[in-house]
Amino acid sequence: MAFKLIIVGGGRMGSALAEGLLSAKWCATSELAIVESALEQRGALETRFPGVAVLASMELADVDASTGVVLCVKPDYAESAARVVGASGVTRLLSVVAGLSTARLEAVFPSPVAVIRSMPNTPVLVRKGATAIAGGSNVTSDDLDWAESILSAVGIVVRVTERNLDAVTGLSGPMPAYLYMVVEALIEAGVHQGLSREVSRQLVVASFEGSAALLSETGESPEELRSQVTSPGGTTAAGLRVLESRAVRAAFLDAVAAAAERSRQLGR
């Protein structure tokens, strides 16, 4: 029986997508298959997703004209995995593989294929991801809608040109790491001021979540929200003055530029 969707690679990203798609009722369990090469991981997937076909490899019978594939394997194996997908006759492929261009994926298919490339970030694992998508040379707006409907199950989706995926790879891709570094530093700062590590951690993590919720729920700009807590000559102003004098803003500009440039180098 042909499947509506086949996820190739049932690791962290592939299983997060399966979880999101089934919760969103994007498809029935019987319409979804996960192809996973690691035996132990196949067992874990069968337990986690009862009713979903967990396969060691893709067969011709798994695919018909409407079957789509999401490629979720590590970059090292991605082209060889895509070659197997191409041989099965699939005509629509969504890739989450970092740094692999649509042109390189199109080149491994024997006939024209709609390739959509995406750059998600790790919060997709808790369905709060930020993903950008870009279409290859054979992609229609229907194909982009299809890709967006899949990735929307694990967070927000924006559409960009493929050229801009390097900027996304510098910004939202590593942003969890940037923010965790800020969180780590602030927990340490609380400890330096005499708070226990646990109390400091609780205060910082809750403030981080609360600040993010204020941003998304009020719709106010970060500048407005910051000025609301910055009384003239007050404590917050004293703290912000230090951050400005240490050029924290410029450091973020440089960090995103460096990560985007690294993405360009790796994609060459």
Ligand SMILES: NC(=O)c1ccc[n+]([C@@H]2O[C@H](COP(=O)([O-])OP(=O)(O)OC[C@H]3O[C@@H](n4cnc5c(N)ncnc54)[C@H](OP(=O)(O)O)[C@@H]3O)[C@@H](O)[C@H]2O)c1
């Ligand atoms: N994790 C993230 O937050 C994140 C963010 C952005 C982009 N991505 C992209 O997402 C992709 C997957 O990342 P991940 O973190 O989910 O990796 P992962 O946890 O290692 O999962 C990949 C899985 O695919 C299996 N696999 C390898 N080759 C296969 C093949 N030919 N057919 C079927 N299964 C195969 C692997 O098995 P083995 O262990 O036996 O190799 C592994 O279980 C990567 O290309 C990465 O660039 C991930």
